[in-house]
Amino acid sequence: MTGQFAAVGAGFSGAVVACQLARAGYRVDVYDQRHHVAGNCHTERDPATGILVHRYGPHIFHTSHAGVWAFVQQFASMMPYVNRVKAHAAGQVYSLPINLHTINQFYGLQLNPVQAEAFVRLKAQVFDRPVRNFEEQALSMMGRELYESFFYGYTRKQWGVEPSELPASILKRLPMRFDYNDNYYNSVYQGMPPEGYTALIERMLDHPNIRVFLNTRCDRSIRSQYQHVFYSGAIDAWFDGVEGPLRYRSLQFEQEMHHGDVQGNAVINYCDAAVPWTRISEHKHFAPWEQHTESIVVREYSTDCTENDIPYYPLGLDADKTILARYKQRAEQENNVTFMGRLGQYAYLDMHRVIEQSLGIAERFTQEK
Numbered sequence: 163m164t165g166q167f168a169a170v171g172a173g174f175s176g177a178v179v180a181c182q183l184a185r186a187g188y189r190v191d192v193y194d195q196r197h198h199v200a201g202n203c204h205t206e207r208d209p210a211t212g213i214l215v216h217r218y219g220p221h222i223f224h225t226s227h228a229g230v231w232a233f234v235q236q237f238a239s240m241m242p243y244v245n246r247v248k249a250h251a252a253g254q255v256y257s258l259p260i261n262l263h264t265i266n267q268f269y270g271l272q273l274n275p276v277q278a279e280a281f282v283r284l285k286a287q288v289f290d291r292p293v294r295n296f297e298e299q300a301l302s303m304m305g306r307e308l309y310e311s312f313f314y315g316y317t318r319k320q321w322g323v324e325p326s327e328l329p330a331s332i333l334k335r336l337p338m339r340f341d342y343n344d345n346y347y348n349s350v351y352q353g354m355p356p357e358g359y360t361a362l363i364e365r366m367l368d369h370p371n372i373r374v375f376l377n378t379r380c381d382r383s384i385r386s387q388y389q390h391v392f393y394s395g396a397i398d399a400w401f402d403g404v405e406g407p408l409r410y411r412s413l414q415f416e417q418e419m420h421h422g423d424v425q426g427n428a429v430i431n432y433c434d435a436a437v438p439w440t441r442i443s444e445h446k447h448f449a450p451w452e453q454h455t456e457s458i459v460v461r462e463y464s465t466d467c468t469e470n471d472i473p474y475y476p477l478g479l480d481a482d483k484t485i486l487a488r489y490k491q492r493a494e495q496e497n498n499v500t501f502m503g504r505l506g507q508y509a510y511l512d513m514h515r516v517i518e519q520s521l522g523i524a525e526r527f528t529q530e531k
């Protein structure tokens with residue numbers, strides 16, 4: 163036996179569990195099929211410009227959990243950063259999430275918060291039954307004009323299906339405000355690791371009880387080598403897809419280098435269905451405390467996920483839920499494996515949720531031992 167435990171996946175899920183188990187005195191081997199740690203949060207400096215690039219899409223850390231915030235601060239002194247997103251929609255640039263500025267600009271009005279709330283309530287569609295999907299949720303929150311301008315096209319591109327096929331819960335995650343607050347998140351704490359997420363996770367894994375094996379893909383056979391496996395890969399892949407494939411959305415990124423400031427903001431969403439990309443990120447704006455004369459901009463396209471693509475977002479429609487239930491039944495019988503993280507649970511989870519869950523997994527595990 164080479165180590166007592168294995169963590170498959172060196173993203174936040176695997177790294178947090180490994181770190182906590184190592185601190186409790188256990189030896190942990192961490193595996194990742196990629197050439198780097200940090201999973202989809204991976205950041206690296208662009209060799210030509212020195213700009214820190216979020217390789218798998220922009221990542222902003224936010225949480226309202228004081229324990230999670232304190233935990234990440236052990237590995238990086240988080241720099242203050244507020245996620246402010248802009249939107250290209252119907253020929254103009256607006257502020258997101260939809261707030262008083264967006265509403266006033268969109269309708270050419272100068273409403274105050276009370277007036278705006280009453281105005282939008284009149285626009286909202288009333289359903290005499292609970293809303294059944296994303297589209298109905300949007301129509302009941304903001305009415306057809308705002309929905310079609312800001313959500314329909316973007317959502318259609320992002321998920322590759324009609325918004326009426328998506329669960330209402332996706333929209334419920336996004337705030338709609340009647341003041342001028344354009345902070346994308348409502349979280350108490352928000353920040354960026356100054357040297358990026360990969361440096362943060364490298365520090366997390368820097369423990370004499372941890373060994374990291376990169377470029378190493380693991381399958382179920384790894385169970386025979388360890389007392390317990392903490393698996394943060396895709397749950398369907400672990401079972402060789404026997405219950406059928408779970409559907410994911412993948413992403414394609416197109417990177418360009420330019421001089422100066424290209425768009426004046428870190429992230430701009432493109433809401434119109436006719437524009438093929440979903441957003442453009444200008445990465446130097448994720449580190450406003452750094453000075454760069456050049457700039458790296460990345461166009462993001464949302465695509466179907468084939469066997470050779472990276473699974474980013476679980477689609478999670480009804481057909482997927484049925485298949486997922488069967489994988490979960492199988493997972494319960496895998497007595498020395500914990501399925502965790504975004505792919506292991508087939509759930510969209512922000513970083514702080516993954517960290518909170520992994521801290522809980524490690525704590526329960528060490529208490530039971």
Ligand SMILES: Cc1cc2nc3c(=O)[nH]c(=O)nc-3n(C[C@H](O)[C@H](O)[C@H](O)COP(=O)(O)OP(=O)(O)OC[C@H]3O[C@@H](n4cnc5c(N)ncnc54)[C@H](O)[C@@H]3O)c2cc1C
Nearest residue numbers: 171173174175195201202219221222380395503504512513
């Ligand atoms: C485009 C995008 C933007 C996001 N933006 C934000 C944001 O702004 N804020 C936020 O809080 N969250 C954000 N997230 C969510 C964030 O990426 C996740 O919370 C986080 O990556 C989850 O960590 P994880 O360890 O569960 O999964 P991952 O980061 O996906 O790590 C899993 C790792 O396991 C490895 N692996 C899988 N199978 C195997 C195998 N069989 N053998 C070996 N290795 C394997 C993979 O290579 C991967 O490195 C975003 C996600 C995406 C897709």
